[in-house]
Amino acid sequence: xxxxxxxxxxxxxQQFGQQGHASAAPARVNLIGEHTDYTGGFVMPMAIxxxxxxxxxxxxxxxxxxxxxxYKEEASFEVASLKAAPRDHWSDYPAGVLWAxxxxxxxxxxxxxxxxxxxxxxxxxxxxxxxEVATAMALQHHAGVKLPLEKLATLCRRAENDYVGAKCGxxxxxxxxxxxxxxxxxxxxxxxxxxxxxxPEQIRVVICNSMVKHAVATGEYGDRRDEVEAGQAVIHRERxxxxxxxxxxxxxxxxxxxxxxxxxxxxxxxxxxxxxxxxAAREALLQEDMKRFGTLMIxxxxxxxxxxxxxxxxxxxxxxxxxxQPDCFGSRITxxxxxxxxxxxxxxxxAEQFVATxxxxxxxxxxxxxxxFVTAPSDGALALAVDGGAE
Ligand code: GLA
Numbered sequence: 443x444x445x446x447x448x449x450x451x452x453x454x455x456q457q458f459g460q461q462g463h464a465s466a467a468p469a470r471v472n473l474i475g476e477h478t479d480y481t482g483g484f485v486m487p488m489a490i491x492x493x494x495x496x497x498x499x500x501x502x503x504x505x506x507x508x509x510x511x512x513y514k515e516e517a518s519f520e521v522a523s524l525k526a527a528p529r530d531h532w533s534d535y536p537a538g539v540l541w542a543x544x545x546x547x548x549x550x551x552x553x554x555x556x557x558x559x560x561x562x563x564x565x566x567x568x569x570x571x572x573x574e575v576a577t578a579m580a581l582q583h584h585a586g587v588k589l590p591l592e593k594l595a596t597l598c599r600r601a602e603n604d605y606v607g608a609k610c611g612x613x614x615x616x617x618x619x620x621x622x623x624x625x626x627x628x629x630x631x632x633x634x635x636x637x638x639x640x641x642p643e644q645i646r647v648v649i650c651n652s653m654v655k656h657a658v659a660t661g662e663y664g665d666r667r668d669e670v671e672a673g674q675a676v677i678h679r680e681r682x683x684x685x686x687x688x689x690x691x692x693x694x695x696x697x698x699x700x701x702x703x704x705x706x707x708x709x710x711x712x713x714x715x716x717x718x719x720x721x722a723a724r725e726a727l728l729q730e731d732m733k734r735f736g737t738l739m740i741x742x743x744x745x746x747x748x749x750x751x752x753x754x755x756x757x758x759x760x761x762x763x764x765x766x767q768p769d770c771f772g773s774r775i776t777x778x779x780x781x782x783x784x785x786x787x788x789x790x791x792x793a794e795q796f797v798a799t800x801x802x803x804x805x806x807x808x809x810x811x812x813x814x815f816v817t818a819p820s821d822g823a824l825a826l827a828v829d830g831g832a833e
Contacts, residue, residue: 446560450495453511454556462497462556465579467823469493469561470568470617471649471785472776473626474742475720477750478713479611480667481674482632482686484720486639487613488819489621490649494559494572496536496580501552508536511558521552526605535570536577538605542597543581550585562813564655566777570606571614574598575823578619591620591824592634609667610778621822628724632688641819642730645771646793647785650764650800651813652756654781663778666709666752673698673706687713705751712749716742736772736787740765743774752779756808760784763803767796 447464454462468489475485501507506519510532517533524541528534536557543550557576561569578598582589589597598615602608616634617627625638641647674687676698684690687710695710702710719738726734743761747753757775761784764773769792776785788796797814804812 446493446558447495450497450511450556450558453558454497454499454509454554457509457516457556458499458501458507458554460499460554462499462554463580463583464495464497465576465583465823466493466495466826467572467575467579467618468621468820468826469572470614470621471647471783471817472613473647473785473787474723474739474774475613475716476742476746476776476779477666477670477709477752478688478716478720479613479629479631480609481670481713482688483713483717484688485613485629485631486626486720486723487617487621487629488626488641488647489617489822490567490647490815490817491820492559492561492567492572494557494561494569494576496573496576497556497558498553498580498584500584501554504552506537506540506550506552507554508533509554509556511556521550528606532573534606535573535601538601539574539577539598540581541605542601543578543585545600546593546597548582548585548587550581553581553584555580562651564782565651566775566779566782567649568614568618568777570602570608570610571598571618574601575615575618579823579827591616594619594824595634609664617822619823620825621819622825623819623821625819626727628720632686637724639724639727641727642732644790645732646788646790647817647819648788648793648796649776649815649817650760650784650786650797650804651815652754652760652781652783652804653810653812654754654756662752662780666750666779669703669706669709670713673702673710676702676706677710688717690714708749708751712745715745715749719745732771732787736770739772739774739785739787746775746779750779754781756804756810757781757784759807760800760804760812763800764796767792767799770796
């Protein structure tokens with residue numbers, strides 16, 4: 443990553459004529475636990491080795507100038523009068539983080555910031571959380587503060603919810619900030635308590651991009667969330683002990699079936715069973731039982747496809763091809779859904795062959811060249827800063 447950092451520092455120097463300070467944040471992939479985060483449930487993501495680098499230097503005119511090295515474009519704001527006014531533009535994400543820090547009464551002077559990154563966009567690998575957390579790391583350096591993990595993640599989520607207007611949960615920002623190399627993170631999205639779980643050395647996590655674009659900020663993600671919340675509200679009304687879906691059982695849901703729409707019922711059923719699967723997946727991982735882990739991934743995929751109805755034909759095809767490979771333990775859609783990537787657990791020695799076969803068969807059936815990445819769990823932004831990574 444040093445190379446990317448140096449490149450970003452150079453770009454900053456060229457753009458603003460000043461030396462800057464670099465911070466980095468990774469992307470993430472979720473192994474299991476989809477759409478459970480915003481109802482207080484369990485998720486199991488890990489950080490992966492794509493990064494956003496944010497380079498910052500002070501300026502005296504009270505302005506915040508963001509330069510995107512990827513889009514080769516600047517966006518300028520007046521720090522003192524920043525309002526939550528999204529423009530449906532890449533700069534909404536970093537400006538949202540600045541705004542969220544101000545909401546916490548953290549005062550900031552003017553600055554120039556360069557953002558550069560290699561996170562695939564619209565692939566469900568959390569390019570937005572990566573930009574948010576990298577921006578927050580740079581801004582906290584600029585303000586001379588060090589926020590704890592919970593605060594950092596919550597603030598970045600707030601930027602996305604209340605400034606950008608995307609109703610995401612806490613998973614992405616939390617793991618992008620708090621992940622640790624060689625570990626997956628089991629996160630309780632209600633208490634924000636987490637476990638760091640080692641992955642067996644004999645396996646690889648292979649990510650396959652269907653190349654079908656996905657976006658959290660638009661339509662379907664929000665629609666699903668509304669259906670979930672409507673169902674949750676009915677259960678809460680009927681079973682007052684249940685505040686969040688996380689506390690509900692399938693019996694609770696059944697008892698309320700006639701009081702909610704058929705789609706709310708199915709969405710809630712996905713979430714209740716998904717929380718059970720994440721808990722079971724944790725056990726499987728602790729016992730290094732990858733067969734069991736893989737079976738849970740397959741069940742999770744079916745539930746996302748049939749109950750949550752957030753898959754698509756291309757993703758289902760990727761999962762089907764993957765499961766025909768002898769050394770693949772499990773495969774499922776990952777992230778918000780409606781396109782994006784699959785995540786696959788594959789025996790290490792077969793990972794390359796797995797990728798070649800998958801790409802060949804997917805291209806033969808769809809005409810699309812899928813991008814695949816053989817990944818390992820990497821450090822989140824806070825660990826990178828401590829290790830001397832970018833800070
Ligand atoms: C997106 C959101 C997350 C989470 C996932 C689905 O990535 O940003 O908060 O809801 O979708 O699990």
